[in-house]
Amino acid sequence: MSTLAPPRLDRTLSSAPAAPPVRIVHLGIGNFHRAHQAWYTWRAPDGAGWGIAAFTGRRPDAAEALAPQDGLYTLITRSADADRFELIGSLAEVRPAADHDRFLELLAAPETALVTITVTEAGYRLGADGHLADSEPVRADVEALRADSRAAVTTTPGKLVAGLLARRAAGSGALTILSCDNLPHNGEVARTVVSDLAAQLDAGLVDWIDDHVEFASSMVDRITPATTEADRDLVVESQGYRDASPVPTEPFSEWVVAGSFPAGRPAWEAAGARLVDDVAPYEQRKLTLLNGSHSLMAYAGSIRGHESIDEAIADPAVRGWVEAFWDEAEPHLLLSGTQIADYRTALLERYRNPRIRHRLAQIAADGSAKIGVRILPTVRAERAAGRRPTGCATVLAAWVLHLRGAGAPINDAGGQPYVAAAAAEDVRDAVQAVIARLDTTLGTDQTLVDAVVRQTERLRDRS
Incomplete structure (x- = not known):
């Protein structure tokens, strides 16, 4: 590289286009x-x-x-x-x-x-x-x-x-x-x-x-x-x-x-x-599969010491949690068949790109505004079907642990009520309080609370 200072980028450069109206x-x-x-x-x-x-x-x-x-x-x-x-x-x-x-x-x-x-x-x-x-x-x-x-x-x-x-x-x-x-x-x-x-x-x-x-x-x-x-x-x-x-x-x-x-x-x-x-079918697919798994990796991956998406998806434990969450969500999506299978394959390829250092701390920001739209629709659908949503419970468990200070630092404009709810000394009380702030009905669902508490234990054991 030349020792002369390079020109600053502006519209006076010969290659620069004029400003559009x-x-x-x-x-x-x-x-x-x-x-x-x-x-x-x-x-x-x-x-x-x-x-x-x-x-x-x-x-x-x-x-x-x-x-x-x-x-x-x-x-x-x-x-x-x-x-x-x-x-x-x-x-x-x-x-x-x-x-x-x-x-x-x-x-x-x-x-x-x-x-x-x-x-x-x-x-x-x-x-x-x-x-x-x-x-x-x-x-x-x-x-x-x-x-x-x-x-x-x-x-x-x-x-x-x-x-x-x-x-x-x-x-x-x-x-x-x-x-x-x-x-x-x-x-x-x-x-x-x-x-x-x-x-x-x-x-x-x-x-x-x-x-x-x-x-x-x-x-x-x-x-x-x-x-x-x-x-x-x-x-x-x-x-x-x-x-x-x-x-x-x-x-x-x-x-x-x-x-x-x-x-x-x-x-x-x-x-x-x-x-x-x-837009709804495409919106639902993306919010659930991409953004939902991003939230999972942001919290669970950072708890396991990873800093970026490519590091997190290379971890077999995190990859397994992502696949389990996707398996749980897939039956409730408006698109189906190859439109989902091909999308999942493409997501894994994108996540593995080592030259896109998408930082987990960046993704973890503002979880209080994201978890409700990315995770709760699948939680509600799984509970309505009488099933225990273990994949979703992993996301919620990782987020509760994040609110309690594990993994990525908290950067959430609306997060203070959730941080306060997660501060209970007993983890079960913290889980129940956080879920209740998201959805009062789900907060009384003891099967869901049990599943999230169990996943907090597994996450802490494997961190």
């Missing part, structure tokens, strides 16, 4: 969005006309890294034996969440046709009853918007409602909000929390949303680890420029989308996305 606003810019929706948009044949203005979540880091690069970044697609590099230019702007005035300006603009979201399950502020949670941050947003429709707000539902108020005031017409998070029926979840918050402000706004806003759904799938300094050095060595925020990812990618998109959308299907009438 903004037509999409994205909430929750991170590595996954850049490896997935932004990548599909850039690869679409009309992608040069669909620029994305992306806003960060809790931390401004992505904006601080990408704004000096004019939103450009390098996607490193990492197979087991080679790397492929792509310069992605779909991000026209990258801004911190605090830039609320620019967010409102973009939502009010008639050119904006889409809002996409990757804020994780916790970002929707969904309560146990399936509606917007009555939490202090939500109440603060409602009070702020009552006082001033342009007030800075902090929650995702609050931001969306603030943007829709600005759009209604500007008379800018139809808009699609497309959720790209790992939630069942994610479009309906987004509709519910936005409508619930809007109803606390202005009943007429709910009617306007019904008439002008589509809530589309999608299933997303691509394993995308965190960026390392080695990734940055690799870009310098192979591409000759310095990228502060390249994105490593795997070759596999899947995106299944359902929606009518009244204001238009990029031709994502030409880039490999699947447009369907109903």
Whole structure:
């Protein structure tokens, strides 16, 4: 490598594309969005006309890294034996969440046709009853918007409602909000929390949303680890420029989308996305088999001393737990036959890729928002069938031990009530309290509690 400093990545490089006009606003810019929706948009044949203005979540880091690069970044697609590099230019702007005035300006603009979201399950502020949670941050947003429709707000539902108020005031017409998070029926979840918050402000706004806003759904799938300094050095060595925020990812990618998109959308299907009438079967398969086994490995694998998915799946004990969980879940999936068998085979191949260091600690974050959607549907189905769900019990047992301090460190915005429940001196009391917080009915199911307690003992014996 030359001793001269390499050029910084920006749109002055001869190979860099011009910034596309903004037509999409994205909430929750991170590595996954850049490896997935932004990548599909850039690869679409009309992608040069669909620029994305992306806003960060809790931390401004992505904006601080990408704004000096004019939103450009390098996607490193990492197979087991080679790397492929792509310069992605779909991000026209990258801004911190605090830039609320620019967010409102973009939502009010008639050119904006889409809002996409990757804020994780916790970002929707969904309560146990399936509606917007009555939490202090939500109440603060409602009070702020009552006082001033342009007030800075902090929650995702609050931001969306603030943007829709600005759009209604500007008379800018139809808009699609497309959720790209790992939630069942994610479009309906987004509709519910936005409508619930809007109803606390202005009943007429709910009617306007019904008439002008589509809530589309999608299933997303691509394993995308965190960026390392080695990734940055690799870009310098192979591409000759310095990228502060390249994105490593795997070759596999899947995106299944359902929606009518009244204001238009990029031709994502030409880039490999699947447009369907109903996302649910694909969503259920992915949430259960991929995300469910990810949670299992994040907690059980880290308890056994592993740091990444490839290490965990190479452990025969962990591999056995994953297969048992899949066997338990498979009869309850909407897809069947080769659509499941081939998917399971593909998952094992993806997990074994030693060059995708997907850290278990990263996956373990925000378990309180994930376990309910990834694991409990199979638990309920197995108990309704009169069976003891040992595979699911292993996931729950590993999570309880995680909440008690074993394995990956706790990083969970909504986790404190579960940590408190798991702190009981007796493990059985801890298990029962944690399950009861997830589902009061399951908390009284002694067969399930017994199964989870038994698996905590086995996990501790084999750690």
